[in-house]
Amino acid sequence: MTDIPPSHPRYLSLITRERLVEMVHRGIASEAGLIAHGRGEAYDYLIGERTNDFAEKAERAAVASLLLAEHPVISINGNAAALSGKELIELGRETGSLLEVNLFHRTGERVERITEYLISLGAKHILGPEPDARIPGLDHARALCHKDGIYSADVVLVPLEDGDRAQALKKMGKKVITIDLNPLSRTARAADITIVDNIIRAIPNMVSLAKEMKKTAEEELQKIIDSYDNEHILRSALEEIGRAVDRL
Numbered sequence: 001m002t003d004i005p006p007s008h009p010r011y012l013s014l015i016t017r018e019r020l021v022e023m024v025h026r027g028i029a030s031e032a033g034l035i036a037h038g039r040g041e042a043y044d045y046l047i048g049e050r051t052n053d054f055a056e057k058a059e060r061a062a063v064a065s066l067l068l069a070e071h072p073v074i075s076i077n078g079n080a081a082a083l084s085g086k087e088l089i090e091l092g093r094e095t096g097s098l099l100e101v102n103l104f105h106r107t108g109e110r111v112e113r114i115t116e117y118l119i120s121l122g123a124k125h126i127l128g129p130e131p132d133a134r135i136p137g138l139d140h141a142r143a144l145c146h147k148d149g150i151y152s153a154d155v156v157l158v159p160l161e162d163g164d165r166a167q168a169l170k171k172m173g174k175k176v177i178t179i180d181l182n183p184l185s186r187t188a189r190a191a192d193i194t195i196v197d198n199i200i201r202a203i204p205n206m207v208s209l210a211k212e213m214k215k216t217a218e219e220e221l222q223k224i225i226d227s228y229d230n231e232h233i234l235r236s237a238l239e240e241i242g243r244a245v246d247r248l
């Protein structure tokens with residue numbers, strides 16, 4: 001890894017990049033994942049590289065939805081595993097969600113590597129390597145999933161997702177939660193809850209929220225969900241981007 005001094009003003013961003021590059025070499029993230037990350041970084045600049053109010057509200061509604069779900073599943077792709085593997089496992093534990101490795105650029109070998117990597121981080125049970133169902137309406141290997149996992153989930157968290165698959169999951173009647181720094185992406189617009197935040201901030205926030213909200217009464221959690229308006233959240237994110245000029 002390149003030696004980056006912690007005093008560098010872009011330290012966090014630079015070590016995150018280094019981490020992703022290393023994960024590409026380890027066969028966990030895909031090469032296309034680097035491009036996806038670059039796009040995310042650009043939007044992160046525009047929202048001030050912080051968790052804004054609109055993201056905090058979405059994170060809260062997302063955690064409430066996972067806690068109230070019958071069968072919540074967290075879908076993990078290469079970038080998500082590389083950047084937030086440990087914290088995603090913790091979120092699964094705190095919300096009672098199953099974890100499923102589900103890839104856009106799917107190869108059996110990469111699913112295996114990500115699964116082994118998550119197990120090395122402490123995951124007890126990971127779905128992914130032996131898919132036995134398909135998401136209807138999608139061709140190719142990206143449709144593959146587990147019957148007991150994503151296929152039968154009522155609520156699914158799909159961070160950094162491809163627009164097509166997010167829409168296909170919606171068509172299956174699932175509640176779709178995404179984390180996407182681009183509020184204009186097809187995924188961001190298709191989802192029921194869009195967290196416009198960097199996954200490296202969003203997941204730790206959601207773990208803290210889950211620990212706190214686990215003790216909240218179901219009716220209170222339901223109120224959080226009922227008062228949530230994703231259209232408004234996406235507009236607020238775009239307004240924040242419009243205010244980037246004020247931060248000059």
Ligand code: PTJ
Nearest residue numbers: 033036037039040077078103104105160180181182198199
């Ligand atoms: O590991 P695989 O094969 O499943 O592939 C994963 C990627 C991410 C490469 C694949 O799903 C893909 O190509 O995704 P897209 O269509 O590029 O969409 C990714 C979205 O995530 C984009 O809108 C980015 O702005 C956003 N994004 C990128 N990095 C982050 C992010 N959002 C939150 N946090 C990030 N760190």
